[in-house]
Amino acid sequence: MPDIQVDTNAPAIDVQELHKYFGDNQVLTGIDFEVDRGQVVCVIGPSGSGKSTLLRCVNRLEEPTSGKIFVEGVEVTDPDVDLDQLRSRIGMVFQQFNLFPHLTVLDNLTIAQTKVKKRGKDEAREIARATLEKVGLAHREDAYPAHLSGGQQQRIAIARALSMSPDLMLFDEPTSALDPELVGDVLDVMKDLAAEGMTMMVVTHEMGFAREVGHKLVFMDGGVIVEEGDPKEVLGNPQQERTQSFLSKVL
């Protein structure tokens, strides 16, 4: 299997004229959107505006109806692309964690490393333990997901994605399913990650995180990008009426 040729000058994510229908329901209408390497881009918007759909199109968990998407210069929307190999370089974190309940924490972190990346067992474990250390859960490697709190599960899910050594990370409302007192731990892990220079696309309702960590903020509504720019600008001085009315409701 030839390795995918990554273009180091291309943006991390480049979405061009993306349209997505579910049946007759148009969910994304001509999205143009870029994430540069090392950037943290936060996506906000009302429920049903298409944030998750856009995020899920990037690794083709959702099939775009038309338009093109490139990740590090490789066309994701190319029908002949090696999707599995491409996905192994894109970490994804879900709102509902989606840890594998029949596997221990350590096995959750090693299974894709050994089966997809073909790393040896020892190497995979070593990497898994290092990432667990990073999210502060090294002591729970033998636990099953059901025995962990939501916040711990989400940190494990982040560690699972990280142990594949991805080039970029996608987050779909990673803290929305958590009790308020557990949100902070997960956000701290994400901040550390951002500080290390990880490229991140984050769908979130955490405006504080977006303001503090984000390099760019995107506001979506009704399947289009209504406004984007520096987070402090967009949050502090929104130009579009729809942005203003959304922010007045959530802030």
Add this chain to the structure above:
Amino acid sequence: MAMSPRRRAEVSRYVQYGVLALLLLLVALGADWGTLQTQFLNGEILPQLFPEIFSIALKNTVLYTACAFVFGLVLGLVLALMRLSSVGPYRWLSTVFVEFFRGVPALIVFIGFYYGLPVAFPGRVLPGGTLGVVTVALGLVGAAYMAETIRAGIQAVPKGQVEAARSLGMSHTRSMVSIVIPQAFRIILPPLTNELILLTKDSSLVYVIGLSLSDSELTDFGRRNLSQYVNLTPLFATALCYLIITVPLSIVVRRMEARADRAR
């Protein structure tokens, strides 16, 4: 006369116990205990059944059931995956198979296999003799039931599991093998064990193909001795042997269900 609800419940319970005691008494008085014992638990016949009832009959029942179950489980998994396939003809084939073997009595499948196969394929026989016939015939029936159970189990695994697996770069097949199927089998362990109990009993149908003593399983063994001794003791002993297999399995199922309830 006014009774408090609690008092009324108490009276009703006494009445229920009373009726039960009366019924037992009637049965006990009406039954001819002496005849019952000579007919069902005859101390002279019972020892004659050993050791064959264990070393041949029980062993064969377990062997036939186990082979049929394993064959049925593997085939059932294949049928379930076919049923969930995006390829139309696979789905139709699987549906036709399942509907056929679920809808037809197992007895007819046995007869069909034993007498029909040599007609359909002259000069060919299933390898493995009796064991081969039981494995395939009973396995096909079991597969039809288990296919539906396995399909339901696979569909009960949350969609997020596949999405997480695919997002890590696992192929469709790899996600099924490493993530979905192991979880599906946990979910369906109780109904699968129930299926094993049913198969244990259905293995008795093999008597229709005519068995030599060494191939004899519990029911066949019981019938032989029933006619030899003209006494029900062998049949009664055989029935107890079935319970030796099925009751522990039932207990296992109940434990698993209780544990699943607690986890919920």
